Structure formats: C-alpha cells, structure tokens
Amino acid sequence: MTFLRSAVFNALFLGGSAMMAIAALPLLLAPPSWMIAYVRAWARGVVALLRAVCGIRLEVSGLEHIPPQGAIIAAKHQSAFDTVVWLMLLPAPVYVLKQELLSIPVWGLLARRCGHVAVDRKGGASALKAMVRAAQAALGAGRPVVIFPEGTRTAPGERVPYQPGVAALALATGAPLVPVATDSGLTWGRRAFHKRRGCIHVSVLPPLPSGLPRGAMMARLQEVIERESDRLASLSGLVDKSGE
Secondary structure, three states: OHHHHHHHHHHHHHHHHHHHHHHOHHHHHOOHHHHHHHHHHHHHHHHHHHHHHHOEEEEEEOHHHOOOOOOEEEEOOOOOHHHHHHHHHOOOOEEEEEHHHHHOOOHHHHHHHHOOEEEOOOOHHHHHHHHHHHHHHHHHOOOOEEEOOOOOOOOOOOOOOOOOHHHHHHHHHOOOEEEEEEOHHHOEOOOOOOEOOEEEEEEEOOOOOOOOOHHHHHHHHHHHHHHHHHHHHHHHOOOOOOOO
16 A cells, blocks of 8 residues: 555656646746745645645644744755745745756746755855855845755765755854754655655754854754654654665
8 A cells, every 4th residue: 555655646746746837937927925825835735645645644843943033944854855844834935955956947947936045066165155145135034044954865864964054054144043853754765655654743943052153053953953853763663764
C-alpha cells in the first residue's frame, strides 16, 4: 500500500504542480500579492493531499516564537516538504534559494515574482552582499525570510556544517534569528519515492539571544536545531530509509 499511495501522491503532486504553475503565468501581470496568495493556496493543497493520500499529518508547535515584525527563519532541511510548508504557515515568506533554481522554466519566473532571494554560491562576497540587501528589503516590508542553513537536504541524523550565510544575514540585518527543527525526512525522504504514513513535526524554537558573535551564533544555532530534530525523530520511532 505504501508504494501505491506514494505513486498516486507523486503523480498528483508533480502533475498538479506543473499545471498550477502554467495556470499562474497570467498572474505575472498582476500585483505580486496575487501570486503570493496563489502559491499559498497551492501549498495548502499539497499538505492536504499528503494527508488524504499518504496518511501523513502535520503538527506545528512554537509559531508564537516568530516575531510579527519580521524575522529570519533558520529551518532544518530534510525533505522537499520543508520548501512547501512555510508557504502555508506564513502569510508572505521570502525564501533564500540557490540561483540555479531560477533557471527552471516557469517556476523561476514565479519565484522571482514572489520576491524570493537567489544567491550565487560561487559569487563570493559580492553575492553575499546582494543577498543581504534583498533580505533587508523583504524584512523592511515585514516579510519573514526563510533560509536553510545546511544548504542542502540532509537525512535524519546526518550532520553537515551549517553555511555561514545565515549568520551574515542575521548580523547585517539585526533581525531575530529563529531556529526551526523538523523530522520531515522520516516520512518524506530526500530523493525518495516512498511517502510513509505518520506525522511530520515542525518545531519553532525561541529566537537566539541578540548580540551573539558570529562563531557563538553558528554553534548555538546548530546545537539547538539538531538537538530538537533528534528529539522529534525519537518520538516517531521511524528509521530513515530514504534510499529506497
């Protein structure tokens, strides 16, 4: 049954997303807020489809820790699900994403229209400054900025060094830095066909103390996210089998 449910979900998710992306092209001529609302509706549909077809529920805790005036959301990244869920949880989030993603046909146009921030990982200091300027503009407009400090999806329990861009962003903007843990990779593994019945937990933690130097900030951020992600994984008792 897992295979069948996964096949149905993947077909509906990929096919439906492609159709909705094409249908959104006329919104490129409309105010950006229209596109943002459209994409938010798509994200809600994905979460509802995941529950209806695969039996995967979503439980979110700690949203009250996100300041309403704008913040940097530093989120654990285990699954493609993580790139969807914030579009639903927050009214108008801005993602920091790889520049290569903007070259994807249609999708790249929609991402630009929504105001997401692309960063050239090979661009050095100039690329980092451009990212900070774009993020400052988003925060100034009251939009939260979502960044995945690992820089890539990692399997549950896997540890990779966090990328320094998140600290540069927090120090340059002065915005609250909010850590987020998840166990999404246990049910929706990275590059995995199978979607396993269960619950995806998203745990929003209190913002880090202000005034931390760069090194202490990075160490603290990784410590709290990884510890909470491990705790969430222990609740389910599932084992990651993302290679299936």
